[in-house]
Amino acid sequence: MGFVSRGFVGRPEGRERTGLLPPGQYDIGGGFPVLSAGPTPRTSLEDWDFTITGEVDEPERLTWQAFQDLPHEEVTVDIHCVTKWSKFGTTWSGVSLDTLLDRVETSADYLLAFCDGGYTTNLPIEDVTDGRAWMVDRYDGEPLEAHHGGPARLLVPHLYFWKSAKWVRGLQLASVDEPGFWESLGYHIYGDPWREQRYAGD
Numbered sequence: 001m002g003f004v005s006r007g008f009v010g011r012p013e014g015r016e017r018t019g020l021l022p023p024g025q026y027d028i029g030g031g032f033p034v035l036s037a038g039p040t041p042r043t044s045l046e047d048w049d050f051t052i053t054g055e056v057d058e059p060e061r062l063t064w065q066a067f068q069d070l071p072h073e074e075v076t077v078d079i080h081c082v083t084k085w086s087k088f089g090t091t092w093s094g095v096s097l098d099t100l101l102d103r104v105e106t107s108a109d110y111l112l113a114f115c116d117g118g119y120t121t122n123l124p125i126e127d128v129t130d131g132r133a134w135m136v137d138r139y140d141g142e143p144l145e146a147h148h149g150g151p152a153r154l155l156v157p158h159l160y161f162w163k164s165a166k167w168v169r170g171l172q173l174a175s176v177d178e179p180g181f182w183e184s185l186g187y188h189i190y191g192d193p194w195r196e197q198r199y200a201g202d
């Protein structure tokens with residue numbers, strides 16, 4: 001029975017843990033490395049907000065309380081870092097990007113997530129809708145620790161983990177796919193671990 005983890009029993013929405021390793025990855029087991037391009041920013045929850053801007057009819061702004069009041073889902077998924085570690089069966093809780101993007105009218109096809117500290121990452125909207133991405137504020141039943149992206153971060157588990165931006169403060173919607181931080185530095189514009197899209201040209 002040891003193999004029956006919480007993520008293994010049916011959960012309707014989202015991509016669940018598969019126990020499969022994408023090419024070139026290894027299982028890090030119980031570890032959970034911290035990978036940050038700069039210092040951990042600290043924004044108080046009173047000052048925190050989440051905005052959806054850019055090509056939208058009306059920009060949206062949520063306070064921390066308004067974000068908390070949105071329906072949260074628990075998801076258990078595998079994550080895959082471009083530095084080659086993967087971690088199976090990570091459990092998070094957060095707001096589906098379907099729920100967040102339903103709050104604006106847009107014809108945009110892409111978004112750029114922006115963060116405290118200046119990090120950005122680009123994503124097709126198709127990749128963050130239909131139960132494939134969340135703004136998570138809890139990990140393993142606890143509030144998300146600051147070094148792992150708290151108060152809230154993106155979780156886009158079907159792409160390399162650099163797309164799961166930490167300390168996210170908003171989404172800028174656009175009709176063009178603008179490279180974010182790592183994508184501008186030679187990492188792949190899309191980053192599918194199953195196709196091993198680590199670097200531009202892969």
Ligand SMILES: Nc1nc2c(c(=O)[nH]1)N[C@H]1C(S)=C(S)[C@@H](COP(=O)(O)O)O[C@H]1N2
Pocket residue numbers: 032033034035036037038081082115116117119120147148149161162163164165166167
């Ligand atoms: N804001 C921000 N988000 C970020 C990063 C970062 O440096 N800044 N690093 C990315 C990378 S490369 C990875 S692998 C994951 C690491 O998340 P973790 O530190 O919780 O393991 O966060 C991603 N999100």
Ligand SMILES: [Mo]
Pocket residue numbers: 035081082083161162
């Ligand atoms: Mo990473």
